[in-house]
Amino acid sequence: MIMADISPPAPYIPHYKPNQVLRGSGSVVIVTGWTVRHTVAKALNPQDYGAIGQLYSPTRGISLLLRNLLANPQVRDLVILSATKEDRNAGGCQCLLDFFTWGFEAGFSDTGAACWLIRGPGEAIGTGDTATREPRTPDETDRPTIRGYIDAEIAATALEQLRQQVRPHGVTTLGEAIAAVHACNQSPTAAPWGSPQFFPLTEPTPTVFPGPRYGHRIEGKTIAETWVRLIHRIKTTGTLRPTGYDGQWQELIDLVAIVTAEPEGFYFPEPNYLPCDRPFIQDYIAQILEDAPYREGVKYTYGQRLRSWFGRDQIEQVVQKLVGEIDAASAVMSLWDAKDHETGGSPCLNHIWVRVVAGELSLTALFRSNDMFSAWPANAMGLRALQHHIRDRIAQESDYDLTLGPLITISQSAHIYDDTWDNADRLIADQYARLHETPDFADPAGNFLVEVEGAEIQVTHTTGGSGEVVQRYRGKQPLRLLRQICQGSPMVRPDHAGYLGLELQKAAICLKTGQIYQQDRELSQ
Numbered sequence: 001m002i003m004a005d006i007s008p009p010a011p012y013i014p015h016y017k018p019n020q021v022l023r024g025s026g027s028v029v030i031v032t033g034w035t036v037r038h039t040v041a042k043a044l045n046p047q048d049y050g051a052i053g054q055l056y057s058p059t060r061g062i063s064l065l066l067r068n069l070l071a072n073p074q075v076r077d078l079v080i081l082s083a084t085k086e087d088r089n090a091g092g093c094q095c096l097l098d099f100f101t102w103g104f105e106a107g108f109s110d111t112g113a114a115c116w117l118i119r120g121p122g123e124a125i126g127t128g129d130t131a132t133r134e135p136r137t138p139d140e141t142d143r144p145t146i147r148g149y150i151d152a153e154i155a156a157t158a159l160e161q162l163r164q165q166v167r168p169h170g171v172t173t174l175g176e177a178i179a180a181v182h183a184c185n186q187s188p189t190a191a192p193w194g195s196p197q198f199f200p201l202t203e204p205t206p207t208v209f210p211g212p213r214y215g216h217r218i219e220g221k222t223i224a225e226t227w228v229r230l231i232h233r234i235k236t237t238g239t240l241r242p243t244g245y246d247g248q249w250q251e252l253i254d255l256v257a258i259v260t261a262e263p264e265g266f267y268f269p270e271p272n273y274l275p276c277d278r279p280f281i282q283d284y285i286a287q288i289l290e291d292a293p294y295r296e297g298v299k300y301t302y303g304q305r306l307r308s309w310f311g312r313d314q315i316e317q318v319v320q321k322l323v324g325e326i327d328a329a330s331a332v333m334s335l336w337d338a339k340d341h342e343t344g345g346s347p348c349l350n351h352i353w354v355r356v357v358a359g360e361l362s363l364t365a366l367f368r369s370n371d372m373f374s375a376w377p378a379n380a381m382g383l384r385a386l387q388h389h390i391r392d393r394i395a396q397e398s399d400y401d402l403t404l405g406p407l408i409t410i411s412q413s414a415h416i417y418d419d420t421w422d423n424a425d426r427l428i429a430d431q432y433a434r435l436h437e438t439p440d441f442a443d444p445a446g447n448f449l450v451e452v453e454g455a456e457i458q459v460t461h462t463t464g465g466s467g468e469v470v471q472r473y474r475g476k477q478p479l480r481l482l483r484q485i486c487q488g489s490p491m492v493r494p495d496h497a498g499y500l501g502l503e504l505q506k507a508a509i510c511l512k513t514g515q516i517y518q519q520d521r522e523l524s525q
């Protein structure tokens with residue numbers, strides 16, 4: 001005869017995030033998603049459950065929950081309540097169910113750390129040691145996989161045991177959750193399915209922030225200022241990759257740098273934190289502007305490529321092109337020779353465009369590969385000298401007295417080599433915060449005038465200079481208005497968008513309380 005074990009279950013001990021869990025004396029664990037855990041607790045007696053906790057998202061909490069379940073093998077039933085719109089948006093509870101249904105596989109987190117990825121219905125099933133329990137249903141296969149992450153330190157065999165030993169009960173209403181808990185408690189208490197298991201918990205400190213890999217835009221007044229911003233962007237968000245030279249670099253792809261106001265004669269900071277000085281730049285400019293005879297085995301110079309390599313002086317061609325047709329969109333110089341693939345050591349600077357708009361001459365240069373720490377400042381100064389030269393030559397050859405517009409570089413592989421990472425970090429520590437000491441209120445995306453008009457908030461979008469009205473937004477809900485503004489002007493600066501959020505919230509409070517709203521004024525207490 002089989003005797004039901006009538007001794008009470010071992011108490012549930014939440015080793016991880018204990019303050020986030022309501023504890024009872026039973027053995028069923030309830031995951032309430034976005035439903036407040038106390039609401040569920042109120043509908044039960046403490047002996048009905050071992051623990052009740054919330055799960056907001058599939059990213060952090062699942063791993064901690066699985067660790068707690070492995071440390072509490074007396075738990076056999078997991079009631080998972082996904083009752084709200086927030087649960088459906090965030091997908092945490094669905095992802096937890098997916099862990100039991102579809103399993104997991106080795107993968108990587110956003111920052112490249114090894115981890116277990118929870119499988120979803122959209123992926124291959126039945127392979128390896130994480131074969132799924134149930135066949136896919138046709139409507140499930142249409143659902144995109146919710147990405148869930150489990151710490152790599154947790155052994156796959158332990159996760160597999162959990163999948164086999166713990167029964168998930170997915171429910172969508174509070175009533176169903178209560179009924180499921182009572183049904184679980186009808187079965188006699190079973191013995192723990194194993195011994196408590198613990199795995200090391202390392203809190204990773206990723207050095208790379210999330211951010212797009214392709215197509216960043218950085219703007220600064222001088223080459224020095226732009227360089228500090230470039231180094232900060234690559235160092236914080238660049239992808240770590242092996243280089244072709246036995247090391248690593250941090251890289252962004254298609255990094256656009258716009259220097260708006262480099263002075264004639266160049267700005268060198270005092271003390272000079274750039275990796276080049278005036279004498280070096282004097283020599284370097286000659287390598288860009290002047291021809292050099294071709295010698296077997298000697299590396300190309302940019303001047304040689306521009307002045308003679310293709311049997312013509314491309315700089316002079318561009319000058320003549322613009323003198324004849326100032327609006328030309330074909331003032332192009334090319335440094336890349338199709339033969340370069342065969343020889344190696346090919347030029348990093350490949351292409352230069354010059355463009356005249358509204359009496360302003362801009363120059364855009366494209367690099368296939370750019371060492372942003374050691375080489376970019378000199379590259380930029382050399383190109384600025386070329387831009388000056390072309391402007392001056394056009395002035396000599398015609399009546400056009402053009403102003404010097406921005407210098408733009410586009411670096412396809414914009415990288416910082418590992419041997420300069422320490423210097424890059426020091427540069428950021430010393431110089432980056434300084435750039436932000438005096439706030440710059442001039443957002444090229446324009447100004448936004450916030451007012452309370454009748455029973456609504458009105459936001460008027462104007463141009464930055466003469467203040468022409470370009471758009472109006474009206475409404476009562478600050479978040480909705482902010483979203484409309486960001487949708488309409490996605491280039492609005494992040495600090496400006498944050499400021500607008502604060503102002504809109506203040507305006508909304510004034511609408512409710514009857515206080516008078518005035519932009520940039522504190523609310524009276």
Ligand SMILES: O=c1ccn([C@H]2C[C@H](O)[C@@H](COP(=O)(O)O)O2)c(=O)[nH]1
Pocket residue numbers: 244345346348349369370371372375376379
């Ligand atoms: O004007 C130059 C010349 C070279 N480099 C850098 C880019 C690469 O880090 C390296 C050239 O390596 P290869 O791509 O040629 O292997 O030098 C520049 O940044 N600017």
